[in-house]
Amino acid sequence: MQRLNLFLIPAFAACLLLSVAPGHAEPKHAVALFGEPKYPDGFDHLEYVNPKAPKGGTFTGAVVGSFDSTNPFIIKGVAANGITMLYESLMTNTLDEPKTSYGLIAQSIDIAPDRSWVKFVLRPEARWDDGKQITVDDVIWSFETLRDKGSPFYRTYYKSVRNAYQSGPREVTFAFKRKNDRELPMVMGNMPILPKHYWTSGKRDFSKTSLEKPLGSGPYRVKSMETGRRIVYERVKNWWAKDLPITRGQYNFDTVIYDYYRDNGVAFQAFLSGEADFRQENVAKNWAQGYNHPRVRNGDIKRQSIQHDLPTGMQAFVLNTRRPIFKDARVREALNYAFDFEWSNKQLAFNTYKRSVSYFNNCYLAATGIPEGEERALLMRYKSRLPVELFNQPYQNPVNKGDGTIRDNLWQGLKLLHDAGWNLNDKGILVNDKNQPFTFEILTDNAMFDRWLLPFARNLRKMGIVVRLRTIDSAQYQNRLTNYDFDVTVVLTPQSLTPGNEQYTYWHSTQANIPGGNNLMGIQNPVVDILVNKVIKATTEEELITATHALDRVLLWNHYVIPQWYSDRFNIAYESWLGHPAENPPYGLPVLETWWDSRLDKSKK
Secondary structure, eight states, X not given: OOOOOGGGOHHHHTOOOOOOOSSSOOOBSEEESSSOOSSOTTOOSOTTSOTTOOOOOEEEEEEESOOOBSOTTSSSSOBOTTGGGGOOBSEEEOSSOTTEEEESSEEEEEEOTTSSEEEEEEOTTOBOTTSOBOOHHHHHHHHHHHHHHSOHHHHHHHTTEEEEEEEETTEEEEEESSSOOSSHHHHHHTOBOOOHHHHSSTTOOTTSOOOSOOOOOSSEEEEEEETTTEEEEEEOTTOXXXXXXXXXXXXXXXXEEEEEESSHHHHHHHHHTTSOSEEEOOOHHIIIIITOSHHHHTTSEEEEEEEOOOOOBEEEEEEOTTSGGGSSHHHHHHHHTTOOHHHHHHHHHTTOOEEOXXXXXXXXXXXXXXXXXXXXXXXXXXXXXXXXXXXXXXXXXXOOOSSXXXXXXXXXXXXXXXXXXXXXXXXXXXXXXXXXXXXXXXXXXXXXXXHHHHHHHHHHHHTXXXXXXXXXXXXXXXXXXXXXXOSEEEEEEOOOSSOOTHHHHHHOGGGTTSTTOSOTTOOOOHHHHHHHHHHHTOOSHHHHHHHHHHHHHHHHHTTOEEEOEEOSEEEEEEETTEEOOSSOOTTOOOHHHHOEEGGGOGGGO
16 A cells, blocks of 8 residues: 555665666666566556546555654654655656656656666656745755665665766756666666755754654645544645656545554454455454454455565564574574474464565575576585585475474474584573573564464473563564664565665675664675675676575575565455456555545446
C-alpha cells in the first residue's frame, strides 16, 4: 500500500541500470536496462490501471505501532505511515517491468555516453501544493540536504556525485566522480524532491523530527492527525500530475486514513469488524483459520491469493556480529541447528511457507548448487578467505523431520559450539573458558512472532544457551536498531531483480557502524566488499547475475543470519466494495495507487 516512487522502497531505489548507446546522448522519456521501455513516448496509461476509475470515497488502513514525525528522510523518529505520498521524484518506475523508469517531475532524461553526467529537464507544470513551481533550485537543495542531513541511505547513495548545477532554464545536471557507472543516473532520478522555500523559511530544521503538516507535490496532503494514533490524508484535486500517462487512473480515493493499533491481533479484529478496508495477511494461521467470520461468509469481505514474481529477500534472525559471542562463524552456524523450521511451518503455518535458502529467494539471482563457470572463477580469486565448503557443497539449512524431535541437529550445533570454545558445565549451561554463560536477547516489536520464537528459544535452552525474549514498542525498537543496541532480532532485507547500490548499504564494511544504517549484522568482510562493488559495477546482465550469485553464496556461508521463510503470494482480504483492475502487476501490489470505490462506478449502475 506504499507509493510506487522508487525512493520510497530501498529494494527498488537503486536497482535500475541504464542501457544507453554510445555516441550522442539524446533526451528520453524513459530508460531501460536492456532494449527499449515497454511504454513508448506518448503512451496513454499503464496497462494495469483503470484509466476510468471513479474518484472519491474513503480508504482506511490499519497500522501496528505508532508515529512521532512527519519527516521520513532522517533517522530520528518514526515517520507516519503514508507520509511519502506527499512527495514526488524526478522519475518513477512501473510494476509490470522491473528494469525501466519513466519521467515524473522530469519530462526527459539525458545521459552522457560515458555516464559522467545526467541531465533532467523539469516539467513546467510541476507544482508544489501551495501553487509554486518546482524549480531547479528545489532539486539542487534536495540533493545537498539529503546528502548532508538525510538518513545514511541517502548519504551513501549520493556520495558519488561531484556536484549538481543548473544547466538550462528548467534543466539540472548531476556530474559524477567516476565514469561508466550505469546506475548513478537512475539513482538521481529516483531522489525525492523537497520544497526549498518551505524548509528555508522560518525556523524549520530538516535534521529534526516534526509534526507539522509538510508541503509536498504529490497526490495527497495531510488533513489531520492524532500523534501516534491516526493520520488522515486528503486527495489534492488539482494535483499537477493527475493527467500524466504515468499517473492516469491512480490515487482515486478522496480520503486515506491510517489508524494505529497496539498489536497485530487487535488490528486483525479491527479489520474483521469493518474498522479497516484492506489487509495483507502475513500470518499463516490467520489466513488458514482466522477468516471464519460472518462478514466473510456473507461476502462483505473478499479474500484473494495472488502469486507474484518479486524477489522476496531474506527474512531472518539477524545476529549482531558487533557482539563478541557472535564473532565466530561456527557459533552463528550452530544456532541454526536449533531452529526447527519444519515443525514450526507445520504446526504454526499449515505448511504454507518455504524455507529461505538465499538472500534473493524466488528469483534467478539466488545462488544454487555449487559455483561453476564464471562465478567459480570469480570466487577462486579469494579462495583463501572463503569457507572450503562453499566450493564443494550447496548451501543448505539444517533439515528436521517435522515431528519436533531434533536431537541430532542439536548435537551438531553443540559440536560446532565446542569447536568454538563453548562447553556445557555441570549445570547444563553453555560457558566459555572464563566460565561466562552463553546468553543473549531476541528483540522484536511484534508479539505475533512469539509463536515462532518460543519453540526456537526452548531448543536453544536445550543446548545450554540462556536466551531471553523481549517485545517492545515500535519507537523503542527503531531507536535500538538505529544504534545497533540488540543481540538478535527479526528483519526482512528486501531485494529487487536488478540489485545495485542498495547492496552497499546492506553489506559493505563502511556501513557497519553508521547509526541508522542497513548493515544490521555489522558485516565487515573484505570479500563481501569486493563482491558488492562487482554487483554495482556490472556492465552486462551476465556480469550482474554472476556477481550476485557470488555475493549471495558468500553471505550464506558466513552465517550472518538464521534464515526463516518466505511466500511467493500476496494473501489479501478487503471490503467487497473495493474495485480493482482485473490483473495485478507481477512486481507489486499497488492497492492505494490503482484501486477505487466501486460504489461510485456509474458505468455499472
